[in-house]
Amino acid sequence: MINTLGVMQPYFFPYLGYFQLIAAVERGVIFDTAQYGRKSWMNRNRVLDGKGGWQYINVPVSSTLGTSIKATTVIDHSMALQRILGQLEHYRGKAPHYQKTRELVRSAFALPQDTSISELNTRSLRVTCDYLGLTFGWTPFSAMERELQLPPIQHPGQWALEISSTLGARRYINAPGGRDIFIASEWQERGIELRFLDLTPFVYSTGPYPFIENLSILDVLMWNPPDDVAAYIRENTRLAC
Template sequence: MLMLSKQQTLPVVAEKVAIMQPYFFPYLGYFALIKHTDFFVSFDPVQYIRKGWMNRNRVLKPGEGWQYITAPVQAADRDALIKEVQVVEGEAWKMQILRQLEHYKKRAPYYAEVTALLESCFASPELSISRLNTFYLLQVCQYLAIPFSYDIFSDLNLTLGPVAAPDEWALRTSQALGATTYVNAPGGREFFHPEKYASEGVSLQFLDITLEPYSQRRPTFEAGLSIVDVLMFNTPEQVCAMLDNVVLAG
Protein backbone atom coordinates (compact mmCIF):
# COMPACT_ATOMS: atom_id res chain seq x y z
CA MET A 1 0.00 0.00 0.00
CA LEU A 2 1.20 3.50 -0.78
CA MET A 3 1.47 5.47 2.44
CA LEU A 4 3.45 8.47 3.54
CA SER A 5 6.48 7.23 5.44
CA LYS A 6 7.39 9.34 8.42
CA GLN A 7 10.78 10.98 8.08
CA GLN A 8 12.86 9.47 10.84
CA THR A 9 15.72 11.95 10.91
CA LEU A 10 16.15 15.64 10.22
CA PRO A 11 18.77 16.70 7.67
CA VAL A 12 22.31 17.13 9.01
CA VAL A 13 22.20 20.78 7.97
CA ALA A 14 18.79 22.43 7.76
CA GLU A 15 19.93 25.96 7.10
CA LYS A 16 16.78 27.04 5.27
CA VAL A 17 13.38 25.85 6.47
CA ALA A 18 9.94 26.36 4.93
CA ILE A 19 6.73 25.81 6.91
CA MET A 20 3.40 25.66 5.10
CA GLN A 21 -0.04 24.19 5.58
CA PRO A 22 -0.33 21.10 3.36
CA TYR A 23 -2.28 22.21 0.30
CA PHE A 24 -3.97 20.02 -2.32
CA PHE A 25 -1.83 19.92 -5.49
CA PRO A 26 -0.81 23.58 -4.99
CA TYR A 27 0.44 26.13 -7.50
CA LEU A 28 4.01 26.59 -8.75
CA GLY A 29 5.12 28.99 -6.03
CA TYR A 30 4.55 26.35 -3.35
CA PHE A 31 6.97 23.97 -5.09
CA ALA A 32 9.49 26.79 -5.57
CA LEU A 33 9.51 27.13 -1.79
CA ILE A 34 10.26 23.41 -1.46
CA LYS A 35 12.99 23.53 -4.13
CA HIS A 36 14.82 26.46 -2.56
CA THR A 37 14.89 25.29 1.07
CA ASP A 38 16.59 22.40 2.87
CA PHE A 39 13.68 21.15 4.98
CA PHE A 40 9.92 21.47 4.69
CA VAL A 41 7.36 21.22 7.48
CA SER A 42 3.73 20.42 6.69
CA PHE A 43 2.09 22.56 9.33
CA ASP A 44 -1.09 20.92 10.66
CA PRO A 45 -1.78 22.04 14.29
CA VAL A 46 -4.00 24.97 13.31
CA GLN A 47 -7.67 25.27 12.39
CA TYR A 48 -8.80 23.71 9.14
CA ILE A 49 -10.17 26.44 6.87
CA ARG A 50 -13.19 25.38 4.82
CA LYS A 51 -13.33 26.48 1.19
CA GLY A 52 -9.58 27.06 1.23
CA TRP A 53 -6.75 25.28 -0.57
CA MET A 54 -6.52 22.29 1.76
CA ASN A 55 -8.90 20.03 -0.17
CA ARG A 56 -9.28 21.68 -3.56
CA ASN A 57 -7.48 23.48 -6.35
CA ARG A 58 -8.14 24.87 -9.80
CA VAL A 59 -7.59 23.40 -13.25
CA LEU A 60 -8.85 24.26 -16.72
CA LYS A 61 -12.40 23.38 -17.62
CA PRO A 62 -13.47 22.47 -21.15
CA GLY A 63 -13.85 25.40 -23.48
CA GLU A 64 -12.69 28.30 -21.35
CA GLY A 65 -12.23 29.28 -17.71
CA TRP A 66 -11.35 27.09 -14.76
CA GLN A 67 -12.98 24.58 -12.41
CA TYR A 68 -12.23 23.10 -8.99
CA ILE A 69 -10.93 19.61 -8.40
CA THR A 70 -11.90 18.60 -4.88
CA ALA A 71 -11.19 15.96 -2.26
CA PRO A 72 -14.36 15.99 -0.12
CA VAL A 73 -13.79 15.80 3.62
CA GLN A 74 -15.68 13.98 6.33
CA ALA A 75 -17.87 15.91 8.75
CA ALA A 76 -15.86 17.58 11.51
CA ASP A 77 -16.27 20.28 14.14
CA ARG A 78 -15.93 23.81 12.83
CA ASP A 79 -12.92 24.27 15.09
CA ALA A 80 -11.24 21.04 13.96
CA LEU A 81 -7.49 21.23 13.38
CA ILE A 82 -5.97 20.26 10.06
CA LYS A 83 -4.45 17.15 11.61
CA GLU A 84 -7.93 16.00 12.70
CA VAL A 85 -9.61 16.27 9.29
CA GLN A 86 -10.02 13.25 7.03
CA VAL A 87 -11.07 12.91 3.41
CA VAL A 88 -14.09 10.86 2.39
CA GLU A 89 -13.37 7.16 1.97
CA GLY A 90 -13.65 5.44 -1.38
CA GLU A 91 -12.66 5.98 -4.98
CA ALA A 92 -15.57 8.13 -6.18
CA TRP A 93 -13.94 11.55 -5.73
CA LYS A 94 -10.66 10.35 -7.21
CA MET A 95 -12.42 9.02 -10.30
CA GLN A 96 -14.35 12.29 -10.54
CA ILE A 97 -11.11 14.25 -10.66
CA LEU A 98 -9.71 12.02 -13.38
CA ARG A 99 -12.92 12.48 -15.38
CA GLN A 100 -12.67 16.27 -14.96
CA LEU A 101 -9.20 16.12 -16.48
CA GLU A 102 -10.12 13.99 -19.50
CA HIS A 103 -10.56 17.05 -21.72
CA TYR A 104 -6.82 17.74 -21.37
CA LYS A 105 -6.17 14.66 -23.52
CA LYS A 106 -7.11 16.62 -26.64
CA ARG A 107 -4.43 19.29 -26.27
CA ALA A 108 -2.06 18.60 -23.34
CA PRO A 109 1.13 16.83 -24.53
CA TYR A 110 1.83 15.23 -21.14
CA TYR A 111 -1.69 14.08 -20.30
CA ALA A 112 -0.67 10.40 -20.11
CA GLU A 113 2.27 11.07 -17.79
CA VAL A 114 0.26 13.31 -15.45
CA THR A 115 -2.66 10.88 -15.36
CA ALA A 116 -0.24 8.11 -14.37
CA LEU A 117 1.19 10.37 -11.65
CA LEU A 118 -2.29 11.09 -10.27
CA GLU A 119 -3.24 7.43 -10.35
CA SER A 120 -0.12 6.73 -8.29
CA CYS A 121 -1.16 9.45 -5.83
CA PHE A 122 -4.73 8.18 -5.63
CA ALA A 123 -3.57 4.62 -4.92
CA SER A 124 -2.82 5.70 -1.35
CA PRO A 125 -5.49 4.60 1.18
CA GLU A 126 -4.51 7.42 3.56
CA LEU A 127 -7.45 9.43 4.92
CA SER A 128 -5.71 12.14 6.97
CA ILE A 129 -5.77 15.23 4.78
CA SER A 130 -2.49 16.41 6.28
CA ARG A 131 -0.67 13.18 5.51
CA LEU A 132 -2.41 12.68 2.16
CA ASN A 133 -1.54 16.14 0.84
CA THR A 134 2.05 15.71 2.00
CA PHE A 135 2.18 12.37 0.18
CA TYR A 136 0.94 14.11 -2.97
CA LEU A 137 3.67 16.75 -2.58
CA LEU A 138 6.24 13.97 -2.32
CA GLN A 139 4.94 12.25 -5.47
CA VAL A 140 5.06 15.48 -7.48
CA CYS A 141 8.57 16.27 -6.23
CA GLN A 142 9.74 12.81 -7.24
CA TYR A 143 8.20 13.31 -10.70
CA LEU A 144 10.12 16.60 -11.00
CA ALA A 145 13.30 15.09 -9.50
CA ILE A 146 13.28 17.74 -6.75
CA PRO A 147 14.76 16.68 -3.38
CA PHE A 148 12.06 16.81 -0.72
CA SER A 149 13.27 16.54 2.86
CA TYR A 150 10.17 16.95 5.00
CA ASP A 151 8.12 16.03 8.02
CA ILE A 152 4.65 16.73 9.36
CA PHE A 153 4.56 19.08 12.34
CA SER A 154 2.33 16.80 14.43
CA ASP A 155 4.82 13.95 13.91
CA LEU A 156 7.87 15.95 14.99
CA ASN A 157 7.01 16.28 18.70
CA LEU A 158 8.98 19.50 18.93
CA THR A 159 9.33 21.45 22.14
CA LEU A 160 8.65 25.05 21.22
CA GLY A 161 9.24 28.24 23.11
CA PRO A 162 6.33 30.61 23.84
CA VAL A 163 4.13 31.54 20.86
CA ALA A 164 2.60 34.97 21.47
CA ALA A 165 1.96 36.15 17.89
CA PRO A 166 1.10 34.54 14.53
CA ASP A 167 4.63 34.90 13.15
CA GLU A 168 6.14 33.13 16.15
CA TRP A 169 4.97 29.64 15.12
CA ALA A 170 7.49 29.71 12.29
CA LEU A 171 10.14 31.34 14.48
CA ARG A 172 9.85 28.79 17.27
CA THR A 173 9.68 25.87 14.84
CA SER A 174 12.76 27.12 13.00
CA GLN A 175 14.63 27.42 16.30
CA ALA A 176 13.56 23.94 17.39
CA LEU A 177 14.86 22.54 14.09
CA GLY A 178 18.16 24.40 14.43
CA ALA A 179 17.54 26.39 11.24
CA THR A 180 19.45 29.56 10.51
CA THR A 181 16.91 30.88 7.96
CA TYR A 182 13.15 30.73 7.64
CA VAL A 183 11.80 31.22 4.11
CA ASN A 184 8.19 32.28 3.61
CA ALA A 185 5.91 32.90 0.67
CA PRO A 186 5.55 36.63 -0.17
CA GLY A 187 2.00 36.83 1.15
CA GLY A 188 3.18 36.80 4.77
CA ARG A 189 5.13 40.06 4.67
CA GLU A 190 2.47 42.06 6.49
CA PHE A 191 2.64 40.09 9.74
CA PHE A 192 6.20 38.74 9.79
CA HIS A 193 8.79 40.92 11.53
CA PRO A 194 12.42 40.53 10.36
CA GLU A 195 13.76 42.41 13.40
CA LYS A 196 12.14 39.92 15.78
CA TYR A 197 13.61 36.98 13.88
CA ALA A 198 17.06 38.54 13.69
CA SER A 199 17.07 39.29 17.42
CA GLU A 200 16.47 35.57 18.07
CA GLY A 201 19.10 34.28 15.68
CA VAL A 202 16.95 33.39 12.65
CA SER A 203 17.18 35.18 9.32
CA LEU A 204 13.79 35.82 7.69
CA GLN A 205 13.54 35.68 3.90
CA PHE A 206 10.68 35.84 1.41
CA LEU A 207 10.63 33.96 -1.85
CA ASP A 208 9.15 35.83 -4.79
CA ILE A 209 8.53 33.83 -7.96
CA THR A 210 7.86 35.34 -11.37
CA LEU A 211 5.20 33.20 -13.01
CA GLU A 212 5.44 33.50 -16.77
CA PRO A 213 2.54 32.27 -18.92
CA TYR A 214 3.02 28.89 -20.59
CA SER A 215 1.08 27.49 -23.51
CA GLN A 216 -2.25 25.99 -22.48
CA ARG A 217 -3.20 25.51 -26.13
CA ARG A 218 -6.13 27.95 -25.88
CA PRO A 219 -6.58 31.68 -26.63
CA THR A 220 -6.71 32.95 -23.02
CA PHE A 221 -4.12 31.97 -20.42
CA GLU A 222 -5.53 31.03 -17.01
CA ALA A 223 -3.00 31.99 -14.35
CA GLY A 224 -2.51 30.58 -10.85
CA LEU A 225 -3.77 27.06 -11.49
CA SER A 226 -2.75 23.85 -9.74
CA ILE A 227 0.59 22.20 -10.46
CA VAL A 228 -1.52 19.60 -12.27
CA ASP A 229 -2.18 22.08 -15.07
CA VAL A 230 1.47 23.11 -15.29
CA LEU A 231 2.58 19.48 -15.59
CA MET A 232 0.06 18.81 -18.35
CA PHE A 233 1.81 21.27 -20.68
CA ASN A 234 5.46 21.18 -19.59
CA THR A 235 8.25 18.67 -19.12
CA PRO A 236 9.76 18.25 -15.64
CA GLU A 237 12.83 20.12 -16.88
CA GLN A 238 10.72 23.05 -18.05
CA VAL A 239 8.86 23.14 -14.74
CA CYS A 240 12.10 23.13 -12.77
CA ALA A 241 13.31 26.08 -14.83
CA MET A 242 10.11 27.93 -13.88
CA LEU A 243 10.75 27.12 -10.22
CA ASP A 244 14.17 28.76 -10.47
CA ASN A 245 12.73 32.07 -11.64
CA VAL A 246 12.75 33.38 -8.06
CA VAL A 247 14.23 36.06 -5.86
CA LEU A 248 15.03 35.45 -2.19
CA ALA A 249 15.07 38.65 -0.17
CA GLY A 250 14.67 39.83 3.40
Protein backbone atom coordinates in the same frame (compact mmCIF):
# COMPACT_ATOMS: atom_id res chain seq x y z
CA MET B 1 22.15 23.38 12.18
CA ILE B 2 19.89 23.92 9.15
CA ASN B 3 20.83 26.52 6.55
CA THR B 4 17.32 27.15 5.20
CA LEU B 5 13.88 26.15 6.47
CA GLY B 6 10.35 26.50 5.16
CA VAL B 7 7.00 25.92 6.86
CA MET B 8 3.76 25.48 4.92
CA GLN B 9 0.35 23.98 5.46
CA PRO B 10 -0.31 20.93 3.27
CA TYR B 11 -2.12 22.00 0.09
CA PHE B 12 -3.69 19.73 -2.51
CA PHE B 13 -1.61 19.72 -5.72
CA PRO B 14 -0.71 23.38 -5.10
CA TYR B 15 0.49 26.04 -7.52
CA LEU B 16 4.03 26.15 -8.89
CA GLY B 17 5.23 28.59 -6.22
CA TYR B 18 4.86 25.93 -3.53
CA PHE B 19 7.37 23.76 -5.37
CA GLN B 20 9.69 26.72 -5.80
CA LEU B 21 9.68 27.02 -2.01
CA ILE B 22 10.46 23.31 -1.68
CA ALA B 23 13.42 23.78 -4.03
CA ALA B 24 14.62 26.86 -2.14
CA VAL B 25 14.97 25.28 1.31
CA GLU B 26 17.13 22.55 2.76
CA ARG B 27 14.35 21.29 5.01
CA GLY B 28 10.63 21.90 5.34
CA VAL B 29 7.90 21.41 7.92
CA ILE B 30 4.36 20.53 6.88
CA PHE B 31 2.26 22.47 9.38
CA ASP B 32 -0.56 19.94 9.70
CA THR B 33 -1.66 20.80 13.23
CA ALA B 34 -3.14 24.15 12.17
CA GLN B 35 -6.91 24.44 12.14
CA TYR B 36 -8.55 23.25 8.95
CA GLY B 37 -10.19 26.08 7.02
CA ARG B 38 -13.24 25.60 4.82
CA LYS B 39 -12.93 26.85 1.24
CA SER B 40 -9.14 26.75 1.50
CA TRP B 41 -6.38 25.12 -0.53
CA MET B 42 -6.36 22.15 1.87
CA ASN B 43 -8.85 20.10 -0.14
CA ARG B 44 -9.23 21.91 -3.44
CA ASN B 45 -7.36 23.64 -6.22
CA ARG B 46 -8.00 25.12 -9.65
CA VAL B 47 -7.57 23.74 -13.18
CA LEU B 48 -8.88 24.76 -16.59
CA ASP B 49 -12.53 23.96 -17.24
CA GLY B 50 -12.31 23.39 -21.01
CA LYS B 51 -14.60 26.37 -21.67
CA GLY B 52 -12.12 29.22 -21.43
CA GLY B 53 -12.18 29.55 -17.64
CA TRP B 54 -11.23 27.58 -14.56
CA GLN B 55 -12.91 25.17 -12.16
CA TYR B 56 -12.21 23.76 -8.73
CA ILE B 57 -11.13 20.17 -8.24
CA ASN B 58 -12.33 19.21 -4.79
CA VAL B 59 -11.72 16.41 -2.28
CA PRO B 60 -14.75 15.97 0.02
CA VAL B 61 -13.72 15.93 3.68
CA SER B 62 -15.27 15.47 7.09
CA SER B 63 -14.43 18.16 9.62
CA THR B 64 -15.96 20.02 12.52
CA LEU B 65 -15.25 23.51 13.80
CA GLY B 66 -11.77 23.68 15.28
CA THR B 67 -10.56 20.40 13.75
CA SER B 68 -6.90 20.33 12.73
CA ILE B 69 -5.79 19.59 9.19
CA LYS B 70 -4.30 16.32 10.42
CA ALA B 71 -7.63 15.27 11.94
CA THR B 72 -9.68 16.24 8.87
CA THR B 73 -10.52 13.08 6.95
CA VAL B 74 -11.20 12.33 3.29
CA ILE B 75 -14.74 11.00 2.95
CA ASP B 76 -14.18 8.64 0.02
CA HIS B 77 -10.78 8.39 -1.74
CA SER B 78 -12.14 6.39 -4.66
CA MET B 79 -15.07 8.71 -5.29
CA ALA B 80 -12.87 11.81 -5.08
CA LEU B 81 -10.32 10.31 -7.46
CA GLN B 82 -12.89 9.42 -10.08
CA ARG B 83 -14.52 12.83 -9.90
CA ILE B 84 -11.20 14.64 -10.31
CA LEU B 85 -10.12 12.42 -13.19
CA GLY B 86 -13.42 13.26 -14.86
CA GLN B 87 -12.74 16.97 -14.42
CA LEU B 88 -9.38 16.52 -16.15
CA GLU B 89 -10.85 14.66 -19.11
CA HIS B 90 -11.03 17.73 -21.36
CA TYR B 91 -7.21 17.86 -21.37
CA ARG B 92 -7.16 14.54 -23.25
CA GLY B 93 -6.07 14.94 -26.86
CA LYS B 94 -5.09 18.58 -26.26
CA ALA B 95 -2.48 18.63 -23.49
CA PRO B 96 0.68 16.71 -24.52
CA HIS B 97 1.34 15.33 -21.03
CA TYR B 98 -2.21 14.37 -20.11
CA GLN B 99 -1.56 10.69 -19.43
CA LYS B 100 1.50 11.23 -17.21
CA THR B 101 -0.24 13.95 -15.22
CA ARG B 102 -3.30 11.76 -14.81
CA GLU B 103 -1.06 9.03 -13.38
CA LEU B 104 0.36 11.50 -10.84
CA VAL B 105 -3.15 12.01 -9.52
CA ARG B 106 -3.69 8.26 -9.33
CA SER B 107 -0.38 7.84 -7.49
CA ALA B 108 -1.33 10.41 -4.87
CA PHE B 109 -4.60 8.60 -4.13
CA ALA B 110 -3.09 5.10 -4.16
CA LEU B 111 -2.69 3.03 -0.99
CA PRO B 112 -3.55 5.66 1.63
CA GLN B 113 -1.79 5.05 4.96
CA ASP B 114 -4.57 6.91 6.72
CA THR B 115 -7.63 8.90 5.70
CA SER B 116 -6.44 12.41 6.63
CA ILE B 117 -6.38 15.17 4.05
CA SER B 118 -2.89 15.98 5.32
CA GLU B 119 -1.64 12.54 4.31
CA LEU B 120 -3.20 12.84 0.85
CA ASN B 121 -1.76 16.30 0.32
CA THR B 122 1.68 15.22 1.46
CA ARG B 123 1.59 12.41 -1.09
CA SER B 124 0.53 14.89 -3.78
CA LEU B 125 3.62 16.94 -2.96
CA ARG B 126 5.91 13.91 -2.85
CA VAL B 127 4.81 12.32 -6.13
CA THR B 128 5.08 15.67 -7.89
CA CYS B 129 8.57 16.29 -6.53
CA ASP B 130 9.62 12.80 -7.61
CA TYR B 131 8.26 13.49 -11.10
CA LEU B 132 10.18 16.78 -11.29
CA GLY B 133 13.36 15.40 -9.76
CA LEU B 134 13.13 17.66 -6.69
CA THR B 135 14.31 16.58 -3.25
CA PHE B 136 11.38 16.46 -0.85
CA GLY B 137 12.78 16.79 2.67
CA TRP B 138 9.61 17.86 4.46
CA THR B 139 8.29 16.41 7.71
CA PRO B 140 4.78 16.74 9.23
CA PHE B 141 4.81 18.96 12.29
CA SER B 142 2.54 16.47 14.07
CA ALA B 143 5.40 13.94 13.99
CA MET B 144 7.81 16.46 15.55
CA GLU B 145 5.62 18.37 17.98
CA ARG B 146 6.45 16.43 21.14
CA GLU B 147 10.16 16.38 20.39
CA LEU B 148 10.35 20.10 19.64
CA GLN B 149 8.46 21.21 22.79
CA LEU B 150 7.79 24.74 21.60
CA PRO B 151 7.01 27.52 24.09
CA PRO B 152 3.53 29.10 24.18
CA ILE B 153 2.70 30.83 20.89
CA GLN B 154 1.56 34.45 21.15
CA HIS B 155 0.67 35.20 17.52
CA PRO B 156 0.44 33.30 14.17
CA GLY B 157 3.86 34.33 12.87
CA GLN B 158 5.54 32.96 15.98
CA TRP B 159 4.95 29.34 14.94
CA ALA B 160 7.53 29.55 12.16
CA LEU B 161 9.88 31.53 14.39
CA GLU B 162 9.84 28.98 17.22
CA ILE B 163 10.14 26.02 14.84
CA SER B 164 13.07 27.68 13.08
CA SER B 165 14.74 28.56 16.36
CA THR B 166 14.31 25.08 17.85
CA LEU B 167 15.64 23.37 14.73
CA GLY B 168 18.60 25.74 14.53
CA ALA B 169 17.75 27.29 11.16
CA ARG B 170 19.94 30.13 9.97
CA ARG B 171 17.44 31.38 7.40
CA TYR B 172 13.67 31.04 7.12
CA ILE B 173 12.04 31.40 3.70
CA ASN B 174 8.34 32.02 3.27
CA ALA B 175 6.08 32.16 0.24
CA PRO B 176 5.31 35.73 -0.96
CA GLY B 177 2.09 35.98 1.03
CA GLY B 178 1.81 36.23 4.77
CA ARG B 179 4.33 39.02 5.40
CA ASP B 180 1.98 40.76 7.79
CA ILE B 181 1.97 37.94 10.34
CA PHE B 182 5.72 38.16 10.95
CA ILE B 183 7.43 40.62 13.30
CA ALA B 184 10.89 41.26 11.83
CA SER B 185 12.44 42.34 15.13
CA GLU B 186 11.69 38.94 16.70
CA TRP B 187 13.67 37.21 13.97
CA GLN B 188 16.53 39.68 14.32
CA GLU B 189 16.70 39.03 18.06
CA ARG B 190 17.04 35.28 17.39
CA GLY B 191 19.67 35.81 14.70
CA ILE B 192 17.52 34.14 12.03
CA GLU B 193 17.31 35.70 8.58
CA LEU B 194 13.70 36.13 7.44
CA ARG B 195 13.24 36.09 3.66
CA PHE B 196 10.41 35.79 1.15
CA LEU B 197 10.28 34.29 -2.31
CA ASP B 198 10.07 36.64 -5.27
CA LEU B 199 8.04 34.70 -7.82
CA THR B 200 7.63 35.58 -11.48
CA PRO B 201 4.73 34.17 -13.54
CA PHE B 202 5.43 31.01 -15.51
CA VAL B 203 3.62 31.62 -18.78
CA TYR B 204 3.13 28.66 -21.09
CA SER B 205 0.99 27.58 -24.02
CA THR B 206 -2.33 25.97 -23.09
CA GLY B 207 -3.34 24.89 -26.56
CA PRO B 208 -6.91 25.91 -27.46
CA TYR B 209 -7.57 27.42 -24.02
CA PRO B 210 -6.69 30.87 -22.64
CA PHE B 211 -3.74 30.84 -20.23
CA ILE B 212 -4.69 31.40 -16.58
CA GLU B 213 -1.98 32.15 -14.03
CA ASN B 214 -1.39 30.27 -10.75
CA LEU B 215 -3.53 27.22 -11.38
CA SER B 216 -2.70 23.88 -9.78
CA ILE B 217 0.64 22.29 -10.66
CA LEU B 218 -1.50 19.75 -12.52
CA ASP B 219 -2.25 22.33 -15.20
CA VAL B 220 1.45 23.24 -15.49
CA LEU B 221 2.37 19.58 -15.93
CA MET B 222 -0.35 18.96 -18.49
CA TRP B 223 1.35 21.34 -20.93
CA ASN B 224 5.04 21.19 -19.99
CA PRO B 225 7.60 18.35 -19.78
CA PRO B 226 8.94 17.82 -16.25
CA ASP B 227 12.52 18.76 -17.23
CA ASP B 228 11.31 22.17 -18.45
CA VAL B 229 9.33 22.80 -15.27
CA ALA B 230 12.28 21.75 -13.08
CA ALA B 231 14.58 24.01 -15.08
CA TYR B 232 12.20 26.94 -14.63
CA ILE B 233 12.12 26.32 -10.88
CA ARG B 234 15.93 26.22 -10.67
CA GLU B 235 16.41 29.35 -12.78
CA ASN B 236 13.57 31.49 -11.44
CA THR B 237 13.41 30.86 -7.71
CA ARG B 238 14.68 34.09 -6.18
CA LEU B 239 14.40 35.88 -2.87
CA ALA B 240 12.86 39.32 -2.55
CA CYS B 241 15.19 42.16 -1.68
